[in-house]
Amino acid sequence: MKVANAYSADCPTRQILDRVGDKWAVLILLLVRDEPMRFNALRRAIEGISQKMLSQVLKSLERDGLIRRRAIATVPVTVEYSITPLGTTLAGAVDPLRDWAESNLKEVLNAQRRYDAQRKQVAA
Amino acid sequence: MKVANAYSADCPTRQILDRVGDKWAVLILLLVRDEPMRFNALRRAIEGISQKMLSQVLKSLERDGLIRRRAIATVPVTVEYSITPLGTTLAGAVDPLRDWAESNLKEVLNAQRRYDAQRKQVAA
DNA sequence: GTTATCTAGTCTCCATTGGATACTATACCC
DNA sequence: GGGTATAGTATCCAATGGAGACTAGATAAC
Secondary structure (H helix, E strand, O other): OOOOOOOOOOOHHHHHHHHHHHOOOHHHHHHHHOOOOEEEHHHHHOOOOHHHHHHHHHHHHHHHOOOEEEEOOOOOEEEEEEEEEHHHHHHHHHHHHHHHHHHHHHHHHHHHHHHHHHHHHHHO | OOOOOOOOOOOOHHHHHHHHHOOOHHHHHHHHHOOEEEEHHHOOOOOOOHHHHHHHHHHHHHHOOOOEEEEEEOOEEEEEEEEEEHHHHOOOOOOOHHHHHHHHHHHHHHHHHHHHHHHHHHOO
């Protein structure tokens, strides 16, 4: 039995994992899933993202067919980003992860505290 | 209704997403889920990871309580990394993502080709 | 008329990160 | 003594990410 091997550099899965790994991409995806949003609305919604990063990530999400960009001829021009069907399925696959995070964050933080406390003793 | 807001910088969910965002962490987690592995075994299994990164990521996964490190007094010393129950649940939450990747990679690549082709025309 | 404001970005610079490579310590085999 | 294996650490350089200034085009305010 041949198993898809995500551990070789050219594995498809790894490419997608890298995309999801993108710090901002998932955040944007989940936001535009709820409702189409404009550039500056996204920027305000996502605390800490720079304009450069937002612009960059939006572009690559559009390239991947996960979101759609639509410029509207108003003054000043507004641009609306919305999720595609493909993007919706990805967002769905991310949900379990978000749920896990919400359920288990406390446990992770506890583990970190335990680990740090131990290291501190060793150092002392 | 108050919704957990993953978009503010200090949101728990975002911290976990950052962790999963780590290029190598998920790969390691999925590997040691199948069976405990040693340092160099992991290095050989994961194409392209440097020793520094492997060491670093293993340390932070251990700190988060997702894997366990066990040094065995052989010569030379061997160190075995295994997944914890907490780690197992996270790995489970990652599975849908991997499945999505395998199912939809082709479509993503197509979208990229379309996008690039269009940009090329505009540039020409 | 001129200055300010709004939009969606781009440009430039610097700090942080990631990766490649060399190196350490220990003990076995030959 | 030289080579191999273990699990890392140390060092250096390139790539990435973020902060903030800047652009364009048109309307609104003074």
